[in-house]
Amino acid sequence: MKSNLLEQIHNPIDLRQLDEAQLPQLAQELRDFIINIVATKEGHLGASLGVVELTIALHYVFNTPEDLLVWDVGHQAYGHKILTERRTIFHTNRQLNGISGFPRRSESIYDTFGVGHSSTSISAVLGMAIASNLKGDFEKQHIAVIGDASIASGMAFEGLNHAGVTDANLLVILNDNAIGIDPSVGALKKYLTSVKEGKNPKQNNMIRSLNFNYSGPIDGNDIFAVIKELKRLKKIKGPKFLHLITTKGKGLQQAEENQVKYHAPGKFDATTGEIIPKSEEHLPPKYQDVFGLTILDLAKKNEKIVGITPAMPSGSSLKFMMDAFPKRAFDVGIAEQHAVTLSAGMAAQGMIVYCNIYSTFLQRAYDQVIHDVALQNLPVIFCLDRAGLVGEDGATHHGVFDLAYLRCIPNMIIHAPLNEIELQNILYTAQLGLEHPIAIRYPRGRGVINDWKNLHFGKYEAIEIGKAKCLKNGSKTAILSSGAIGNNVTLALAKIKQPENFAHYDFAFIKPLDENELHTIFDQFESIITIEDGTIKGGFGSAVLEFAATYHYSSKIQLLGIPDQFIEQGSIDELQQNCGISVDNLEMIFSSYSN
The missing domain is CATH 3.40.50.970 (Thiamin diphosphate (ThDP)-binding fold, Pyr/PP domains)
Known part of the structure; x- marks a missing residue:
């Protein structure tokens, strides 16, 4: 019986102790590990399955974390996380107080750049490579992995345009699977397809025209071919570009056949790949x-x-x-x-x-x-x-x-x-x-x-621009909500002992504000609470404060919303609780006004 290789790997140093012939077994174990965890914990599946071989090859050939590796967006970085000291906590991925679903500098020295939005990797890696040159470190490697959907973005081309006129030591790896979340679109997608099909003459290579040392396309799911090419490119200085062809969802038949649905499929059967259906009967629409x-x-x-x-x-x-x-x-x-x-x-x-x-x-x-x-x-x-x-x-x-x-x-x-x-x-x-x-x-x-x-559906009514609406009359405190978070207010008011003390106004229009309604509210109520699911600083509550200051009102105003910090991952209910805007939070706050 073969030993479990993945269990022996804590970090890439351990990985590099393996014989190259063992790596296909490791790739299968890593793919199975990702499938088994995501099947029950949910997350982004297809992208990480498609780059298992590439992930292993990168950490096997390059001396990470000294060599710097940046994953564009980060949907495909699950294998990277598992191989870089997070295998035993990977089950906490995307959960409250767990590890992030994307690479984060504060989480690991192997996450050299924080990502989450697309097309930033080339600029970031170029900046790192130029910095290495300025520090006299000409041997350090700098690698960006970017997908064919992300490379079509303007910022990616800005990075390529700059990199091509530098002597920076960087490698851009194009993970070409013809799909982002939805299928890739545009003329660049057609160009890449023609390259894959051998229809584009070598001398007319657009990447080579930007002064990159271009190689490929090669099978990105052939681990030996990828390792061989990475070893060759490692010895070449200056800007390099490797075109890999991969299959999103590789190793799980359903994920290969339905790549859109299996980008982030929710819970599914790890053995059969069948998505576990959620009952949508009698539920409100999305x-x-x-x-x-x-x-x-x-x-x-x-x-x-x-x-x-x-x-x-x-x-x-x-x-x-x-x-x-x-x-x-x-x-x-x-x-x-x-x-x-x-x-x-x-x-x-x-x-x-x-x-x-x-x-x-x-x-x-x-x-x-x-x-x-x-x-x-x-x-x-x-x-x-x-x-x-x-x-x-x-x-x-x-x-x-x-x-x-x-x-x-x-x-x-x-x-x-x-x-x-x-x-x-x-x-x-x-x-x-x-x-x-x-x-x-x-x-x-x-x-x-x-x-x-x-x-x-279809029973339309025109809305008066800039008009607020009173949802509930009250005698002492006015609650001003904006947007769907107002439904939390309604639920919380239904749970308190003296709901008659509270009026509730829906300010759907943050701009223009209904100043006529605000004058009425400030004339009538001594206490006012604003609530929004955006940042408190600069948001709806700030607009109400500005109004109060402009017209010299002295009512007590409490602002509820997202605090002045970046909010990490967790369920929406958990995060609303942490931000003080959940139904339970609001019930406690409203009750304190009644006492």
């Missing part, structure tokens, strides 16, 4: 589906409507419209800046543009939001999915900054719907002829109305 179904319905009635997403057609549910109207719905790849300015160009020509970008990813296009959209007052409709706390993906993915970074932009309307009906209605209202850009932010996960589709 907010993303409310968006997707609503925009499709609106697009059927208005041919000027177009939809745009940067590489998230499934996650945003824009795929509904893409399937029905492929010429009016666009996946532009991992290119948020391009998505925003493309939207601006279309809006400038009279199209009604719904630009769906996850809140955390809109940060990557902030300049374009200001200069190309808001400055020109173009009525682009930004649909910010995954706003607020998003759970297990952690600090790189929480959409908690959008209220603060959008609120300061002139001409911008900001709306946070309370529930599915309000999301549907603001999506409808936005295409009636707004004179300004609007950002509509809504959370990850499910809403609160069990039979929304049958009871409310």
Whole structure:
């Protein structure tokens, strides 16, 4: 019986003691380990399975952590984590107080650069390589592993463009599996496909034209071929580029055959690969589906409507419209800046543009939001999915900054719907002829109305821009909530002894604020509580404080929301509890006001 090699490996030093002939066995054990853990603990599966051989080869050939290795995005870094001193705690991956689902500098010396958003690896590795040159360390190796979806982003090309005119000692490894979360798109994807198929003449190699020593494409799941090439490239100085062909989900048949679903499949049977179904009967809809179904319905009635997403057609549910109207719905790849300015160009020509970008990813296009959209007052409709706390993906993915970074932009309307009906209605209202850009932010996960589709879908009502709504009258304290977190307020008020003391107002519009309603509230109540699922600093509560200061109100104001720190991974319920905005937290806070 063969001994378990993986159990003997604590770090890459142990790995490098193995005979090369043992590495295929190790690859199988590592793949099985990842499958068994993710099957029960959930997480990103397909990407890490596809690079098992590459991961082993990198740590086998290079002297990590002295040689510096950066994984782009980090979805594919599970094997890396397991081989670098975290095997025994890998089961805590993406859990509260556990290890991060992405590489983090504070977690391990082997995580040389923190990642989570795409296309940063080449710039980071180039910076490290230049720093090594400046320090006189010309032998150190610097390696970036980037996927074919990520390399199409503008920042990756900025890094390649700079690296090609330096003598920096770096190696860019293209993990080409033709898919990110959804299938890769664009002309670069077609170019890479032609290279793989041998249709592109060697002298017309675009990477070689950028002054890189190009090699490949080779089979990235052939561990011996990868090791041989890495050993050869290790001896070559300057910028190098290795093109690897891998299979996302390698080693699990279902993951290979359905790469989109098995990117992050949830719980599944580790032996058969079958996903364990979750009962969705009688559950509220996902907010993303409310968006997707609503925009499709609106697009059927208005041919000027177009939809745009940067590489998230499934996650945003824009795929509904893409399937029905492929010429009016666009996946532009991992290119948020391009998505925003493309939207601006279309809006400038009279199209009604719904630009769906996850809140955390809109940060990557902030300049374009200001200069190309808001400055020109173009009525682009930004649909910010995954706003607020998003759970297990952690600090790189929480959409908690959008209220603060959008609120300061002139001409911008900001709306946070309370529930599915309000999301549907603001999506409808936005295409009636707004004179300004609007950002509509809504959370990850499910809403609160069990039979929304049958009871409310398509029954649109226009919303008055800038108008707040009183959800509940009260006598002593006013609670001002913005967005879906207001549902926590409603649940908490139902649990306290004296709910009649509290009024509850829904400020769906963070900008413009309903100042008429605020004057009424400040005249009537001595105590005011604001609550949001964004950062307290600069957010909705800050806007209320600014109003109070401007008009010299002296009411006591308590601000609840995300504190001034980066929030790590955990379930949304756990993170809301830690941030003091869960139903239980609010019940305690409201009860203290009643005493």
